[in-house]
Amino acid sequence: MTTGTAHNPRPDSEPSQGLDAPALQERLTSLAARQGIRQWDLGASCSTDTSVQVDRGEAKQMKGAQRSAITVRVWNSDGLVGITSTSDLSDSGLQKALAGAQAASAFGNPEDTPGFSPLATAPLASLDQPSHPPQPILELLSTLQQAERTLLDSHPAIGTVPYNGLAQRSSERLYLNSDGACRHQRLTTASVYLYARAEEEGRKPRSAGAMRLAYGASDLDIDGCISEAAERTISHLHYAPIPTGRYTCVFSPEAFLDLIGAFSSLFNARAVLDGVSLSNRSSLGEALAVPFLSIHDNGLHPGNVGASAFDGEGTPTRRLALVEGGVLRNFLHSEATARAFGVAPTGHAGMGAKVSVGPDWFEIGPSAGSDGGQQGLDRFNTDEPLVWIDSLSALHAGVKASQGAFSLPFDGWLVRNGQARSIEAATVAGDIRQVLQGIIGFEGEAKVTPDGLCPHVWVEGLSITGDA
Amino acid sequence: MVLSAAPPAPEHLDQGWIPRLEPLLAAGRAAGADLVEVFLERTDHLGMLAEQDAITSVSPSFGRGAGIRVFRGVRDGFVSTNDLSETGLLRALEQALGMLGLELSARSASPFEGLGSLKDYGAAKHDWLPRCPAMGEAGARLLEATALLQRHGRHLQARRSQYARDWQEILVAASDGTVARDIRLHQSLGLNVLAADGDHRAGLGRRYGTSGRPDDLRHWDADASAQDVCGSAATMLYAGYVEAGQMPAVLANRFGGVIFHEACGHLLETTQVERGTTPFAEKIGEPIAHSAVTAIDEGLSDGAFGSLSIDDEGMEAQRTVLIENGVLKRFLSDRAGEMRTGHPRTGSGRRQSHSFAAASRMRNTYIAPGPHTPEELIASVDRGLYCKSMGGGSVGPTGQFNFAVEEGYLIENGALTKPVKGATLIGEAKEVMPRISMCANDLDLAAGFCGSVSGSIFVTVGQPHIKVDSITVGGR
Numbered sequence: 001m002t003t004g005t006a007h008n009p010r011p012d013s014e015p016s017q018g019l020d021a022p023a024l025q026e027r028l029t030s031l032a033a034r035q036g037i038r039q040w041d042l043g044a045s046c047s048t049d050t051s052v053q054v055d056r057g058e059a060k061q062m063k064g065a066q067r068s069a070i071t072v073r074v075w076n077s078d079g080l081v082g083i084t085s086t087s088d089l090s091d092s093g094l095q096k097a098l099a100g101a102q103a104a105s106a107f108g109n110p111e112d113t114p115g116f117s118p119l120a121t122a123p124l125a126s127l128d129q130p131s132h133p134p135q136p137i138l139e140l141l142s143t144l145q146q147a148e149r150t151l152l153d154s155h156p157a158i159g160t161v162p163y164n165g166l167a168q169r170s171s172e173r174l175y176l177n178s179d180g181a182c183r184h185q186r187l188t189t190a191s192v193y194l195y196a197r198a199e200e201e202g203r204k205p206r207s208a209g210a211m212r213l214a215y216g217a218s219d220l221d222i223d224g225c226i227s228e229a230a231e232r233t234i235s236h237l238h239y240a241p242i243p244t245g246r247y248t249c250v251f252s253p254e255a256f257l258d259l260i261g262a263f264s265s266l267f268n269a270r271a272v273l274d275g276v277s278l279s280n281r282s283s284l285g286e287a288l289a290v291p292f293l294s295i296h297d298n299g300l301h302p303g304n305v306g307a308s309a310f311d312g313e314g315t316p317t318r319r320l321a322l323v324e325g326g327v328l329r330n331f332l333h334s335e336a337t338a339r340a341f342g343v344a345p346t347g348h349a350g351m352g353a354k355v356s357v358g359p360d361w362f363e364i365g366p367s368a369g370s371d372g373g374q375q376g377l378d379r380f381n382t383d384e385p386l387v388w389i390d391s392l393s394a395l396h397a398g399v400k401a402s403q404g405a406f407s408l409p410f411d412g413w414l415v416r417n418g419q420a421r422s423i424e425a426a427t428v429a430g431d432i433r434q435v436l437q438g439i440i441g442f443e444g445e446a447k448v449t450p451d452g453l454c455p456h457v458w459v460e461g462l463s464i465t466g467d468a
Numbered sequence: 469m470v471l472s473a474a475p476p477a478p479e480h481l482d483q484g485w486i487p488r489l490e491p492l493l494a495a496g497r498a499a500g501a502d503l504v505e506v507f508l509e510r511t512d513h514l515g516m517l518a519e520q521d522a523i524t525s526v527s528p529s530f531g532r533g534a535g536i537r538v539f540r541g542v543r544d545g546f547v548s549t550n551d552l553s554e555t556g557l558l559r560a561l562e563q564a565l566g567m568l569g570l571e572l573s574a575r576s577a578s579p580f581e582g583l584g585s586l587k588d589y590g591a592a593k594h595d596w597l598p599r600c601p602a603m604g605e606a607g608a609r610l611l612e613a614t615a616l617l618q619r620h621g622r623h624l625q626a627r628r629s630q631y632a633r634d635w636q637e638i639l640v641a642a643s644d645g646t647v648a649r650d651i652r653l654h655q656s657l658g659l660n661v662l663a664a665d666g667d668h669r670a671g672l673g674r675r676y677g678t679s680g681r682p683d684d685l686r687h688w689d690a691d692a693s694a695q696d697v698c699g700s701a702a703t704m705l706y707a708g709y710v711e712a713g714q715m716p717a718v719l720a721n722r723f724g725g726v727i728f729h730e731a732c733g734h735l736l737e738t739t740q741v742e743r744g745t746t747p748f749a750e751k752i753g754e755p756i757a758h759s760a761v762t763a764i765d766e767g768l769s770d771g772a773f774g775s776l777s778i779d780d781e782g783m784e785a786q787r788t789v790l791i792e793n794g795v796l797k798r799f800l801s802d803r804a805g806e807m808r809t810g811h812p813r814t815g816s817g818r819r820q821s822h823s824f825a826a827a828s829r830m831r832n833t834y835i836a837p838g839p840h841t842p843e844e845l846i847a848s849v850d851r852g853l854y855c856k857s858m859g860g861g862s863v864g865p866t867g868q869f870n871f872a873v874e875e876g877y878l879i880e881n882g883a884l885t886k887p888v889k890g891a892t893l894i895g896e897a898k899e900v901m902p903r904i905s906m907c908a909n910d911l912d913l914a915a916g917f918c919g920s921v922s923g924s925i926f927v928t929v930g931q932p933h934i935k936v937d938s939i940t941v942g943g944r
Binding site for chain 2: 055058059060061062063064065066067068069082083084085086087088089093096097100101103104106107108109111112137138159160162163195197204205206207244274275276352353354393394396397398400402403404405407408409425426427428429430463465466467
């Protein structure tokens with residue numbers, strides 16, 4: 001049996017959380033054999049969460065959760081796969097899951113049957129993910145109450161922080177299969193978010209926020225989160241409508257990463273095979289974007305708090321060039337899609353009868369060796385008015401990934417003569433291919449965000465609909 | 469969390485659980501909690517997907533768990549767990565109490581007086597799950613649907629049909645004596661097509677959903693549904709992009725109701741009153757919408773996707789008139805909402821599962837029909853947008869909402885003309901509600917999912933055709 005372990009050893013004083021991989025493997029082997037199942041694999045997870053929310057100094061809600069879940073796949077005598085998930089980890093729950101998966105396997109798709117990843121026993125990267133013991137929930141509460149108070153005190157217009165939370169999680173995940181693969185990862189993470197609402201007499205309410213992630217609550221940059229939430233909220237108080245028209249737009253790192261994420265089917269081999277991607281099999285090697293753009297997927301980046309060392313099929317996570325020099329270089333793959341394309345799996349699979357494929361964490365910026373587009377871009381030092389898009393909303397509704405189109409509300413500023421004025425309400429619309437071909441260049445250093453690494457990105461000629 | 473050798477908890481959530489829950493509730497009250505509530509759940513889900521002419525995914529799943537909430541004053545602590553053993557539940561209670569600074573005590577007397585008699589709303593629903601189509605039958609219907617899409621569609625690059633069956637058994641017990649059980653059944657079907665012809669592309673989808681009707685997949689008119697979605701895709705394939713700006717809009721019935729859901733419905737939940745994020749908090753008895761608008765949220769529309777016998781706090785669902793002739797009448801309230809805002813409970817405490825505390829949420833929410841015909845609404849517009857089919861939407865903490873138009877047409881000189889795509893409607897509830905000036909006489913409902921503080925839940929939206937005098941239409 002090969003064991004891939006992607007965590008630092010736990011201190012002896014810290015209690016073990018509970019997923020016992022060897023015991024689970026032995027039990028599954030026995031239960032499967034009893035039901036005549038020769039080939040199976042399993043993904044398991046368990047977690048303990050605590051979180052707090054506050055409202056004007058009072059505890060609003062405090063929550064805790066112990067969760068466990070198992071997904072079992074079995075291959076029947078015809079080689080077809082079936083799957084079942086359950087949160088019942090008792091013997092009877094597992095037996096029921098195996099029986100359910102076996103029943104479902106009768107409906108497996110013979111044209112597209114997943115197999116074990118050939119990399120399910122390959123060595124894993126070593127991740128630097130320091131483990132933190134959980135803080136008592138009343139300490140979390142006190143920290144968040146203080147943060148809320150500081151944010152409320154930062155400007156008289158800020159009256160409430162309606163969305164806020166401080167959460168911590170200890171989790172484990174496993175991948176096992178009947179060929180002896182055994183992956184196991186433990187992780188602790190914490191997050192804080194503060195979303196303030198401000199209102200001035202006779203003016204509309206405005207809101208903005210910030211969030212931070214870390215491996216433990218004690219490591220969270222609370223002060224940075226407060227400052228950013230305050231600064232962004234206050235910056236939207238002095239708002240005005242924007243005339244409808246075409247503008248050069250400067251996307252914040254968060255907004256551009258959101259947009260690329262919403263159109264990640266461009267890079268998704270599963271979507272290509274299903275005919276719902278803008279890309280097709282022959283798109284590899286074609287120019288997708290301006291020649292100085294690079295997009296990588298890199299779940300292993302040290303800035304990716306909570307990185308997974310392996311995907312749902314046990315394949316190691318790795319850095320993958322998606323766009324280099326503006327050219328589409330690779331697709332994200334599962335075992336099955338990789339087999340269909342004649343390449344190796346890339347570590348981006350979920351687990352299923354039909355395996356999903358998805359990105360981990362993007363790195364976006366200038367291609368090595370390129371000029372990086374127009375130099376010296378500075379949104380506060382430009383002649384033409386431009387729209388600075390800070391955050392996009394409603395991506396679930398306003399993005400048509402298979403058509404390339406988007407029409408999205410946003411928060412941002414109209415920058416004119418070096419002065420930024422918040423935009424009252426507006427949408428930005430366009431086509432992702434137009435965006436990728438309309439990039440003028442990058443401004444500033446790339447910023448680490450929860451979704452990836454990206455600088456500010458300038459794009460020309462996007463349609464903005466405003467109130468004026 | 470290793471495989472458990474302990475005896476399993478009772479399989480069904482029935483009377484047999486009461487002796488196990490009463491000591492738990494008593495212990496919580498003895499520790500100083502004002503109220504203790506336990507929500508037990510078992511689930512049985514089946515998801516199926518057909519693409520082109522093959523079943524490509526069958527995903528059964530089973531679940532069980534408990535959510536324990538403890539109140540002290542208006543504060544609450546909530547803990548969820550998959551461990552339904554006595555030890556697991558006691559551990560969860562202890563953790564919830566600890567959040568409020570309370571501890572279990574063997575010596576304190578409990579003021580808990582025991583649970584009342586079980587109100588069993590699930591007793592007549594035991595045969596629901598076995599009466600649902602089995603995998604083979606469901607798969608055959610999905611393949612029939614994708615074949616019909618192929619027959620009725622043109623330039624189809626992708627065809628999908630999806631089926632989901634969600635069965636849920638719940639038991640709610642609280643230290644105020646509440647004990648109620650129910651069985652819920654939701655089934656939904658989705659059809660999606662992607663039409664492509666050169667640079668022209670159109671992706672369209674429809675969802676159909678019901679609750680409490682095991683036979684609905686068998687009775688579904690797949691041919692009519694396939695014609696509907698293929699017809700829309702064919703129209704939108706060559707549509708141009710909408711010209712953006714401020715304009716009047718006529719919104720079709722059924723899923724057009726998402727405008728009320730996003731623009732106003734969320735702002736009438738006590739969750740928003742608590743947060744201070746609704747502009748309507750102090751407006752009971754005052755006009756907040758045009759006098760043409762009457763809006764209702766009810767729990768028991770027959771077979772509708774958002775229907776409930778009881779909410780997730782054990783209270784019978786009600787019919788709640790939210791707005792009557794433009795005047796705000798009620799808020800949607802759950803237990804915590806009543807404690808914190810004073811608005812009486814309306815049977816609106818809802819949650820996705822045991823891992824969420826209940827919150828005030830919509831059920832079947834619709835604008836009541838008015839006196840006009842849809843044609844009269846369209847004829848009253850010189851130049852505007854007709855929104856035949858909506859995508860999803862959202863509302864933010866300032867009351868600004870948005871939603872996408874999947875299938876739209878220009879209105880010119882009182883008549884529908886060219887199809888247009890790429891429109892997003894944005895606005896603010898306070899400003900838009902008074903601009904809904906005409907309602908037609910063709911109320912119809914549609915199934916949807918709503919995501920918010922207590923997870924993703926089954927809801928119904930609905931309305932007749934309505935006219936909005938002016939709204940911001942985003943596009944290219």
